[in-house]
Amino acid sequence: MVELKRTTKMRLLNKHGKHDKSFCYRYFRWVLWVSLSLYFFSSYLISSSSKTTSLPKTTVSVSKGSFLSRALFESNTTVSQQPRTNGIHLSRGLFNDLKVYIYELPSRYNTDWLSNERCSNHLFAAEVAIHKALMGSDVRTLKPWEADFFFVPVYVSCNFSTVNGFPSIGHARPLLSSAMQLISSEMPFWNRSGGSDHVFVASHDYGACFHAMEDVAIADAIPAFLKQSIILQTFGVSSRHPCQDVENVLIPPYISPESVRSTLETAPVNGERDIWAFFRGKMEVHPKNISGRFYSKRVRTVIWEKYNRHRKFYLRRHRFPGYQSEIVRSVFCLCPLGWAPWSPRLVESVALGCVPVIIADGIRLPFSDVVRWPEISLTVAEKDAGNLGKILEHVASTNLSIIQRNLWDPVNRRALLFNRQIEEGDATWQVLRELSLKMERSYRRRSSQIHSIPDS
Ligand SMILES: *[C@@H]1O[C@H](CO)[C@@H](O)[C@H](O)[C@H]1NC(C)=O
Numbered sequence: 001m002v003e004l005k006r007t008t009k010m011r012l013l014n015k016h017g018k019h020d021k022s023f024c025y026r027y028f029r030w031v032l033w034v035s036l037s038l039y040f041f042s043s044y045l046i047s048s049s050s051k052t053t054s055l056p057k058t059t060v061s062v063s064k065g066s067f068l069s070r071a072l073f074e075s076n077t078t079v080s081q082q083p084r085t086n087g088i089h090l091s092r093g094l095f096n097d098l099k100v101y102i103y104e105l106p107s108r109y110n111t112d113w114l115s116n117e118r119c120s121n122h123l124f125a126a127e128v129a130i131h132k133a134l135m136g137s138d139v140r141t142l143k144p145w146e147a148d149f150f151f152v153p154v155y156v157s158c159n160f161s162t163v164n165g166f167p168s169i170g171h172a173r174p175l176l177s178s179a180m181q182l183i184s185s186e187m188p189f190w191n192r193s194g195g196s197d198h199v200f201v202a203s204h205d206y207g208a209c210f211h212a213m214e215d216v217a218i219a220d221a222i223p224a225f226l227k228q229s230i231i232l233q234t235f236g237v238s239s240r241h242p243c244q245d246v247e248n249v250l251i252p253p254y255i256s257p258e259s260v261r262s263t264l265e266t267a268p269v270n271g272e273r274d275i276w277a278f279f280r281g282k283m284e285v286h287p288k289n290i291s292g293r294f295y296s297k298r299v300r301t302v303i304w305e306k307y308n309r310h311r312k313f314y315l316r317r318h319r320f321p322g323y324q325s326e327i328v329r330s331v332f333c334l335c336p337l338g339w340a341p342w343s344p345r346l347v348e349s350v351a352l353g354c355v356p357v358i359i360a361d362g363i364r365l366p367f368s369d370v371v372r373w374p375e376i377s378l379t380v381a382e383k384d385a386g387n388l389g390k391i392l393e394h395v396a397s398t399n400l401s402i403i404q405r406n407l408w409d410p411v412n413r414r415a416l417l418f419n420r421q422i423e424e425g426d427a428t429w430q431v432l433r434e435l436s437l438k439m440e441r442s443y444r445r446r447s448s449q450i451h452s453i454p455d456s
Pocket residue numbers: 072073076
């Protein structure tokens with residue numbers, strides 16, 4: 001009330017010509033605020049950088065390894081006798097001391113599927129990769145009562161159909177539901193929060209709806225028991241969509257970092273790219289009308305019809321396991337939508353230095369606050385697919401070299417790959433960073449705020 005009165009008064013004063021005075025006052029306050037902030041910020045920089053340099057050699061030598069394990073390592077060395085080592089300070093700053101509990105479910109929910117080697121390598125394998133990386137990370141806690149988030153490791157994309165080799169995810173809902181029954185009956189953590197601090201992975205098309213066809217996915221909707229939880233999913237669009245109408249973190253599709261590394265090792269030594277525009281994948285000449293929808297909304301068909309004989313386009317419709325060696329030889333890599341907008345090509349193109357040409361209207365891209373997508377990719381509207389040639393020519397003659405230079409910024413490539421052990425800035429690291437921004441869901445924090453003043 002007092003505040004309100006004062007502002008009204010000020011506004012009145014302004015009306016009566018005291019504008020300058022109040023402006024000066026506000027300006028002065030602003031200058032004071034900025035200089036104080038600068039002062040504190042710079043003294044923080046100085047003190048934290050001096051801490052870094054004063055760290056003993058042993059600690060510095062580990063710095064090649066993962067950032068998180070470095071923080072853990074430092075906490076065990078003698079340096080940790082100080083109230084706060086640099087590593088701990090940073091990890092607290094970045095993840096705000098995030099702790100994740102990982103449920104230990106019977107192997108039929110997860111590791112049994114690994115008997116099929118494809119399970120941990122195919123494009124939906126983020127469900128496996130994130131689980132493994134979290135298991136070895138130091139955000140993991142074995143004490144569920146001190147956890148902020150609860151990770152539920154259920155692999156739903158590894159039941160490969162013997163007919164077409166694609167995952168058949170018909171069992172995903174019953175499997176997840178049974179996992180939820182199990183954890184909620186045996187431990188108190190699901191019930192106390194309604195699952196809102198529980199994290200699941202849905203790396204398949206149409207994510208949390210667990211179906212590969214959009215109309216069926218929408219009709220099936222997100223399972224009711226998952227609606228309160230946090231879903232890590234590859235499916236993302238910028239508009240509202242029933243299958244992302246849940247707290248979610250958008251993740252990249254899984255591409256094995258080892259395959260990227262070995263492709264880069266065998267790449268042409270001079271980095272020359274002899275393919276101008278590249279695409280390999282399903283391109284139906286006459287796409288079937290499947291319940292009113294056409295594969296890729298016919299975009300791939302248009303591209304095939306228009307550019308299949310074009311000398312600068314290298315389009316192939318058949319599977320070839322060595323296709324990464326083609327990406328690393330290409331300037332532009334086409335990433336048209338399939339059934340869903342996202343595509344593993346996005347990750348492979350960035351990782352292998354080929355400019356991704358995204359043709360998928362309304363696609364939402366992963367980690368967009370870290371990966372500067374507009375600077376490293378091209379976006380072409382679906383309706384302009386038939387003009388690709390002209391559009392790419394234009395870019396090639398104007399800003400191609402800028403985009404290529406941006407593309408080699410390691411920050412982008414790192415953020416899109418899941419490593420076996422978490423590495424600073426990699427995909428699992430980004431997931432944790434995004435989870436740490438949802439700390440209001442942490443039951444532990446909410447209840448501790450009632451009892452104590454959180455440290456700043
Ligand atoms: C740190 O110390 C704890 C407890 O003493 C131990 O369990 C853990 O393995 C140690 N970590 C490292 C990285 O040495």
